[in-house]
Amino acid sequence: MAIQTLPFSTLISIERTSATPVFRQLAGAIITLISNGKIKPGHQLPSTREMAGLIKLNRTTVVAAYDELSAQGWLEVDGRKGMFVSKRLPVVGPQSFKSANHSTSDGSGEKDFYRQISFGRPPRHEVKPFHLMINDGYPDHRIAPLNSIFNRYKTLFTKNHLQGPLLTGNPAGSLSLRTELAGFLSKTRGLNIDSENLLVTAGAQLAIYIAASMVLKAGSTVIVADLNYILADKLFEQLGAKLLKVKVDEHGIDVDAIEEICSRSRPDLLYIIPHHHHPTTVTLSAERRMKLLDIISRYQLPVIEDDYDYDFHYNNSPVLPLASADHNGYVLYVGSISKNLAPSIRMGYLVGSVDFVKQASRLKQLIDIRGDVLYEESIAHLFSTGEMQRHLRRSVKLYRQRRNRFCELLKASLGNLVQFTVPQGGMAVWITFPEDYSISELSDRLYEKGIYMNDGSIFRYSDTVNGIRLGFASLNDAEMETFAHALAQVR
Amino acid sequence: MAIQTLPFSTLISIERTSATPVFRQLAGAIITLISNGKIKPGHQLPSTREMAGLIKLNRTTVVAAYDELSAQGWLEVDGRKGMFVSKRLPVVGPQSFKSANHSTSDGSGEKDFYRQISFGRPPRHEVKPFHLMINDGYPDHRIAPLNSIFNRYKTLFTKNHLQGPLLTGNPAGSLSLRTELAGFLSKTRGLNIDSENLLVTAGAQLAIYIAASMVLKAGSTVIVADLNYILADKLFEQLGAKLLKVKVDEHGIDVDAIEEICSRSRPDLLYIIPHHHHPTTVTLSAERRMKLLDIISRYQLPVIEDDYDYDFHYNNSPVLPLASADHNGYVLYVGSISKNLAPSIRMGYLVGSVDFVKQASRLKQLIDIRGDVLYEESIAHLFSTGEMQRHLRRSVKLYRQRRNRFCELLKASLGNLVQFTVPQGGMAVWITFPEDYSISELSDRLYEKGIYMNDGSIFRYSDTVNGIRLGFASLNDAEMETFAHALAQVR
Structure with a gap:
C-alpha cells in the first residue's frame, strides 16, 4: 500500500x-x-x-x-x-514555499501579492513553560460538563442514518440548538425570538465578523468605544471601515457623543458591549440605555450588541440587552457559549431579523460551510436537559465568591498602586496603574516565577490608560493566593 | 437564584x-x-x-x-x-427583531442596511425524514476513530495547567498538529514544509476563504474552471472579485486558455482543484501540470490549489500537487482533515510561505480567534501514533472496493441513460444525463422512497451540462444496493 x-x-x-x-x-x-x-x-x-x-x-x-x-x-x-x-544529513529547507521577494517584517511588503495585516499579539513567552496563567476573563473549564457533551456526541455519531439529515439542514446551525437557545434567550434576556432569528457560529468572534461583513464595506464608518475590545476594532478596519471613537466612563459609552456624531452624518454601525464592557467591565446605565434606544430608532442606526458575558452578573438586577427592546431589527445581538463552558470550546451565536439571519447564513456557508452539527446538537442536549442551566447557576455562585476573594487579595497585595472597581459581573477585573508604571516589566517579573500574565499592551492603544484585565473566574483559591503572593513580592 | x-x-x-x-x-x-x-x-x-x-x-x-x-x-x-x-394563550411573535421594511424574498431589499446574498442551496426536503442520503462525496464516519480523539481530548481537558499554554500559543493553530501535518504532507505530497508554513482552520472552506481574502479585493479577477466548486465561485464573488471561466475537459483545466488570459492582463488569482476536480472528478494531466507551473512562474500568478481529496487516490501514481514544485510561494495549498474523518468534524489547513502564513494567521484571529486547540492536539495525536495513517490505509482500501462496486451497480441500474468515467480517486462519481432529462424529478421520485439525493441544481449553472455527483465512499454494500435498486425502479 x-x-x-x-x-x-x-x-x-x-x-x-x-x-x-x-x-x-x-x-x-x-x-x-x-x-x-x-x-x-x-x-x-x-x-x-x-x-x-x-x-x-x-x-x-x-x-x-x-x-x-x-x-x-x-x-x-x-x-x-x-x-x-540518515538523520545526520542536513535538513534541506523549504524551497517551494520560499517567497522570492521577502517582505520585511512589518507593513513594507508592498511587492507581495497578499495583504500585510498590522496586528498581532506579541509572540513573547511562547516557549518557556509556566504553571499558572492569568487570562483576561475565561470561565473555569474544570467545572464544565464535558462528559455529557461527549457522551451525547458519541451517541449521535454512531447513529447510522442521523448524520445525513443533520448535515442537509439549515446552514444557520442545528435546529435543536437554535430552538433551545431561542427559549433560553427569551427567558433570560426577554429577546422574544424564534429559532429563525438565530445563527450559530464557531465563537462570538465569528458572529461579530459575519455581522460586520453583512453591514460594512470599504469606506464605512463605525462608532466604537474608546477603549474597546481590540479584535473588534481590528476586524472593522480589516473590512475597510473607519473607526469613530467615543469615550467610555463609569456609566458606559458616552451616548451624547453618539448622538452628536449621528446628527452630523449617520454612521454605518455602532459596536457596543453594554454589559461588562471589554476591557473596562463597566455596564451601560439604564438611563443611557434608554437614550441610546431612542437614538437607534430616530437615526435607524445599525448596532452590533456584543453581550458575551450577560449570563454572569452577580447582582440581582441586570439591565436587559438593547436587543430586547423594540428596534425594528436594527440591533444585531451577539453572544457566546464558549464563555459558558470553556475557552477551547468554540461556539457563539448571532441574533437578527429572520431575513437578516437568512442572508447571514449564506455568508456563513461561504466562510466555513457549517459548524460541527453533532457538537451543536450535543450542546442543545445540555440545554434541554437543564444541565446547562444548572451549570450556569453553579458557575455564577462560584465566580461571585471568586470575584470577592480576588478583589480582596488584589487590594492586599497591590494596595494603592492600582485602582479598580469591583465588577458587577463578568469574569475579569480591570485595574489601572500609574502612568509611569511598566505593566510589561511586572509581567516579566511574574514570568520569572512561572506565572504568565498578559501585559495588557494589546489594550494600550489609548495613551492615557495604563490598564490590564485580570481574569478571576478560572482561578481557584490556591491559584489566586499564589498569584497574589507573587504580585506582592514583585510589584 | x-x-x-x-x-x-x-x-x-x-x-x-x-x-x-x-x-x-x-x-x-x-x-x-x-x-x-x-x-x-x-x-x-x-x-x-x-x-x-x-x-x-x-x-x-x-x-x-x-x-x-x-x-x-x-x-x-x-x-x-x-x-x-397558560399554554392556551396565543404566542406573540417577535417584535424587536421584526424588520420595519421587509425585504422581498431575493435581491430587492435595497432599503435594508445589510447585504442580500443571492445564493443558497434550495431548502427542499428539509422536513420529511429519509433513511438513506446520497451525498456528493463524504467519507464514511462509521469507520472514523472518534473514541481515540475524544479520549485524548478528555485527557488534555482535565490537565490543570495545560489549557493556558495551549491557548496562548500561535493563532495558526496547535503546534503539535502543524508539526505532524508538515511531516505528513512532506511524506505524502513532497511539500517539504515546516510547521511555520501551516495554518490550521475549521475546514478547507475557511482555508479557501482566508487565502482568497488575503489576495482579493473589490475588482480583482480570478480564473476558475467551468464547472467549478460552487462555494468557491460564490465566495470570490462575495469578496468583490470577477470570475474568468476556463473550460475543463478530461485532462483537467484548459491550461492554454489560462496562458491566453495571462498574456492579455495578469489575473489576481487562479483557483484550481488538480486532483479529482469538483464536480467532474477529472485529474490534471502531468503534461498540463508542467505547462501550468511554467505559466505560474512566468506570470507570477498567485494560485489557490484546493487538494481536498489527495489522500484518496486508487491508482499507484498520483501526480504531485503544484505546491510541491518550485513556485516561489505563489501556490497557496488547501487541504481537508474533515475529508479524512467525518463531515461533522470541521478541520482543514492552508499552506504558504512563512510570511504569508504569519499574515493569514492574523486575519484568522480576526475571523474566529482560534479553533478548538484541544481538538487540534487530539488530531495531532492520531498522526503521531500512526492511527490516522492506518485509518487512511483502511479507508483507501475500502473506498476503492466501494468505487468499483458502485460503478458496476450504476451501470446495471442506469445503463445507457447516463455517462460516467470511473474516477481515479476521491469519493464521488460524476454522472451526466441527456440534456432533456430532469434530475430534479428523479430526485423527487427517490425522495418518495425515503432516499435523499441532491438534485445537482447547485452545479447546473452552465447550461450545457446536466450532471450530478454521487458519493460512494460513505455507502456500504447494502446501502449501495438499496440505492441502485431504487434508481432502476424510478429512472
Missing part, C-alpha cells in the same frame, strides 16, 4: 537503455529526492518489496540500490523497523 | 403611592410582559418566594397577584412543578 509514501513511480524514472546500471539510476534518483528535500532526514523509505512494486523493478535491484545508498551514508537501517534516510 | 429568569425588578415597577393595590399592579405588569411577548406561553414563573425576593415585595402580595392571574386564565399551576404562563 503506497498511500503514505511519495508517488515514487512518477518521481523516479529509469532508462532501461542507459549505460548506467538500473540500481545506480535508482540510487541516484533517491539521492536527488533527498538533496532537494523531497525526502527528509529521519523519514522511512518503503521496504525493498514495496519499492519494487511501486516502481516496477526487480526486488534485487532495489536491494542493490539501498545497499549502495547505505554504503554512501544516505540511508541507515533501524533494527527491524526498516530503512531510513 | 435568579439567573435564568428575567430581571423582574427592572421590568416591574410598583408605585406604592398609587390608588391601585400593589398586588393588582404586579398582576398588571405581568400581563403586560405576557402580552408583549417577554414571557411566553408555557414558560415558568419564579415561585412566589423567589418573585417576592426579586422585586422586594411581601410574599403574600405575590400570592395574591398569582391567584388573580390564575383566575383570569393567564397562568396555570402544573402540579407541584410550579406556576406557568
Whole structure:
C-alpha cells in the first residue's frame, strides 16, 4: 500500500537503455529526492518489496540500490523497523514555499501579492513553560460538563442514518440548538425570538465578523468605544471601515457623543458591549440605555450588541440587552457559549431579523460551510436537559465568591498602586496603574516565577490608560493566593 | 437564584403611592410582559418566594397577584412543578427583531442596511425524514476513530495547567498538529514544509476563504474552471472579485486558455482543484501540470490549489500537487482533515510561505480567534501514533472496493441513460444525463422512497451540462444496493 509514501513511480524514472546500471539510476534518483528535500532526514523509505512494486523493478535491484545508498551514508537501517534516510544529513529547507521577494517584517511588503495585516499579539513567552496563567476573563473549564457533551456526541455519531439529515439542514446551525437557545434567550434576556432569528457560529468572534461583513464595506464608518475590545476594532478596519471613537466612563459609552456624531452624518454601525464592557467591565446605565434606544430608532442606526458575558452578573438586577427592546431589527445581538463552558470550546451565536439571519447564513456557508452539527446538537442536549442551566447557576455562585476573594487579595497585595472597581459581573477585573508604571516589566517579573500574565499592551492603544484585565473566574483559591503572593513580592 | 429568569425588578415597577393595590399592579405588569411577548406561553414563573425576593415585595402580595392571574386564565399551576404562563394563550411573535421594511424574498431589499446574498442551496426536503442520503462525496464516519480523539481530548481537558499554554500559543493553530501535518504532507505530497508554513482552520472552506481574502479585493479577477466548486465561485464573488471561466475537459483545466488570459492582463488569482476536480472528478494531466507551473512562474500568478481529496487516490501514481514544485510561494495549498474523518468534524489547513502564513494567521484571529486547540492536539495525536495513517490505509482500501462496486451497480441500474468515467480517486462519481432529462424529478421520485439525493441544481449553472455527483465512499454494500435498486425502479 503506497498511500503514505511519495508517488515514487512518477518521481523516479529509469532508462532501461542507459549505460548506467538500473540500481545506480535508482540510487541516484533517491539521492536527488533527498538533496532537494523531497525526502527528509529521519523519514522511512518503503521496504525493498514495496519499492519494487511501486516502481516496477526487480526486488534485487532495489536491494542493490539501498545497499549502495547505505554504503554512501544516505540511508541507515533501524533494527527491524526498516530503512531510513540518515538523520545526520542536513535538513534541506523549504524551497517551494520560499517567497522570492521577502517582505520585511512589518507593513513594507508592498511587492507581495497578499495583504500585510498590522496586528498581532506579541509572540513573547511562547516557549518557556509556566504553571499558572492569568487570562483576561475565561470561565473555569474544570467545572464544565464535558462528559455529557461527549457522551451525547458519541451517541449521535454512531447513529447510522442521523448524520445525513443533520448535515442537509439549515446552514444557520442545528435546529435543536437554535430552538433551545431561542427559549433560553427569551427567558433570560426577554429577546422574544424564534429559532429563525438565530445563527450559530464557531465563537462570538465569528458572529461579530459575519455581522460586520453583512453591514460594512470599504469606506464605512463605525462608532466604537474608546477603549474597546481590540479584535473588534481590528476586524472593522480589516473590512475597510473607519473607526469613530467615543469615550467610555463609569456609566458606559458616552451616548451624547453618539448622538452628536449621528446628527452630523449617520454612521454605518455602532459596536457596543453594554454589559461588562471589554476591557473596562463597566455596564451601560439604564438611563443611557434608554437614550441610546431612542437614538437607534430616530437615526435607524445599525448596532452590533456584543453581550458575551450577560449570563454572569452577580447582582440581582441586570439591565436587559438593547436587543430586547423594540428596534425594528436594527440591533444585531451577539453572544457566546464558549464563555459558558470553556475557552477551547468554540461556539457563539448571532441574533437578527429572520431575513437578516437568512442572508447571514449564506455568508456563513461561504466562510466555513457549517459548524460541527453533532457538537451543536450535543450542546442543545445540555440545554434541554437543564444541565446547562444548572451549570450556569453553579458557575455564577462560584465566580461571585471568586470575584470577592480576588478583589480582596488584589487590594492586599497591590494596595494603592492600582485602582479598580469591583465588577458587577463578568469574569475579569480591570485595574489601572500609574502612568509611569511598566505593566510589561511586572509581567516579566511574574514570568520569572512561572506565572504568565498578559501585559495588557494589546489594550494600550489609548495613551492615557495604563490598564490590564485580570481574569478571576478560572482561578481557584490556591491559584489566586499564589498569584497574589507573587504580585506582592514583585510589584 | 435568579439567573435564568428575567430581571423582574427592572421590568416591574410598583408605585406604592398609587390608588391601585400593589398586588393588582404586579398582576398588571405581568400581563403586560405576557402580552408583549417577554414571557411566553408555557414558560415558568419564579415561585412566589423567589418573585417576592426579586422585586422586594411581601410574599403574600405575590400570592395574591398569582391567584388573580390564575383566575383570569393567564397562568396555570402544573402540579407541584410550579406556576406557568397558560399554554392556551396565543404566542406573540417577535417584535424587536421584526424588520420595519421587509425585504422581498431575493435581491430587492435595497432599503435594508445589510447585504442580500443571492445564493443558497434550495431548502427542499428539509422536513420529511429519509433513511438513506446520497451525498456528493463524504467519507464514511462509521469507520472514523472518534473514541481515540475524544479520549485524548478528555485527557488534555482535565490537565490543570495545560489549557493556558495551549491557548496562548500561535493563532495558526496547535503546534503539535502543524508539526505532524508538515511531516505528513512532506511524506505524502513532497511539500517539504515546516510547521511555520501551516495554518490550521475549521475546514478547507475557511482555508479557501482566508487565502482568497488575503489576495482579493473589490475588482480583482480570478480564473476558475467551468464547472467549478460552487462555494468557491460564490465566495470570490462575495469578496468583490470577477470570475474568468476556463473550460475543463478530461485532462483537467484548459491550461492554454489560462496562458491566453495571462498574456492579455495578469489575473489576481487562479483557483484550481488538480486532483479529482469538483464536480467532474477529472485529474490534471502531468503534461498540463508542467505547462501550468511554467505559466505560474512566468506570470507570477498567485494560485489557490484546493487538494481536498489527495489522500484518496486508487491508482499507484498520483501526480504531485503544484505546491510541491518550485513556485516561489505563489501556490497557496488547501487541504481537508474533515475529508479524512467525518463531515461533522470541521478541520482543514492552508499552506504558504512563512510570511504569508504569519499574515493569514492574523486575519484568522480576526475571523474566529482560534479553533478548538484541544481538538487540534487530539488530531495531532492520531498522526503521531500512526492511527490516522492506518485509518487512511483502511479507508483507501475500502473506498476503492466501494468505487468499483458502485460503478458496476450504476451501470446495471442506469445503463445507457447516463455517462460516467470511473474516477481515479476521491469519493464521488460524476454522472451526466441527456440534456432533456430532469434530475430534479428523479430526485423527487427517490425522495418518495425515503432516499435523499441532491438534485445537482447547485452545479447546473452552465447550461450545457446536466450532471450530478454521487458519493460512494460513505455507502456500504447494502446501502449501495438499496440505492441502485431504487434508481432502476424510478429512472
